[in-house]
Amino acid sequence: MQARLVAKDIACRRGDRLLFRGVSCTLEHGEALHVAGPNGIGKSSLIRILAGLLRPFAGETIRSGAIGLLDERAALDPQASLQTALGFWAALDGTKPMAVTEHAHTLGLYDLFDVPVRYLSTGQTKRAAFARLLGQQAPIWLLDEPFNGLDTRGLALAEQLMVRHLASGGIAVIASHQRFAAPTATLDLAEFAA
Numbered sequence: 001m002q003a004r005l006v007a008k009d010i011a012c013r014r015g016d017r018l019l020f021r022g023v024s025c026t027l028e029h030g031e032a033l034h035v036a037g038p039n040g041i042g043k044s045s046l047i048r049i050l051a052g053l054l055r056p057f058a059g060e061t062i063r064s065g066a067i068g069l070l071d072e073r074a075a076l077d078p079q080a081s082l083q084t085a086l087g088f089w090a091a092l093d094g095t096k097p098m099a100v101t102e103h104a105h106t107l108g109l110y111d112l113f114d115v116p117v118r119y120l121s122t123g124q125t126k127r128a129a130f131a132r133l134l135g136q137q138a139p140i141w142l143l144d145e146p147f148n149g150l151d152t153r154g155l156a157l158a159e160q161l162m163v164r165h166l167a168s169g170g171i172a173v174i175a176s177h178q179r180f181a182a183p184t185a186t187l188d189l190a191e192f193a194a
Helices: 043-051 082-093 097-106 122-136 152-167
Strands: 004-014 017-028 032-036 058-064 067-070 140-144 171-175 185-188
Touching (some): 004 043, 017 043, 043 067, 043 171, 082 097, 082 122, 122 152, 152 171
Parallel strands (some): 032 171, 032 185, 140 171
Antiparallel strands (some): 004 058
């Protein structure tokens, strides 16, 4: 079964405030969507709705395929070494230990395996989150501000990973203020503001 992600007339409410309404999209294998808009418009909320972590105020989402979520929280044990922290998630995700090493090499993290996560820079932590995402082997990527903290090299690496993911039939939704080179359609949430 190929991955598919559909949002039908999604509305999002935070407290008494309706952030947006009428958001619809359909993503099939190999497609990506850039979610844009000003701070506070609901980009992160839309990502959480698509992930099934937040109920929409109205509308529905339909997903076929596993979801990998990358957001501001890397969910890596700050006390553990990077290798141990990634190994924890690899065991849960069913990732082979060799794949963890391969992802670390790809993302320039292998030399940091013995460093506790709390000592990693913001960009290194973000690359570690990408390593965890790769290990999940999920066909649907939901990325909330995935480029924050990345330097030019890190951004280029993240873009390459996204292009490869899409080329292999994956789907990506990227909420970001930053421009990036991966081919995407754009959904500006400001056009759906309530």
